[in-house]
Amino acid sequence: MTLEDLVEEIGGQIRDEYDPVTGPDHDADLVSGGLTLEDFAERTGIHLRDDGDYETVAGHIIARLGRVPRVGDSTDAFTVTGVGARETVSSRSSK
Helix, strand or coil, rough: HHHHHHHHHHHHHCCCCCCCCCCCCCCEEEECCCEEEEHHHHCCCCCCCCCCCCHHHHHHHHHHHHCCCCCCCCCCCCEEEEECCCCCCCCCCEE
16 A cells, blocks of 8 residues: 555545646547656647746646646636635646
8 A cells, every 4th residue: 555545545645747638529638737748748749848947737837827827717728717725726628
């Protein structure tokens, strides 16, 4: 048993980098802001510009907006659908 297993037993499922990327419909997938750009590209086939000092989807969104995102903010490829205390959760658009 791992620490994650124990925490999930007490507090419920924890999403991490090993969980599949899933979405509410066929037009857009929910993506964790903590997902690396490399993993995002591998899972979706979409290569985002990596022209900044960031490695994650959230970093990409923050760089594009120039500020911490709020729910409803949009960039070239994402619409922010939720923001937690420690990460941005975003929805990839169906471009």
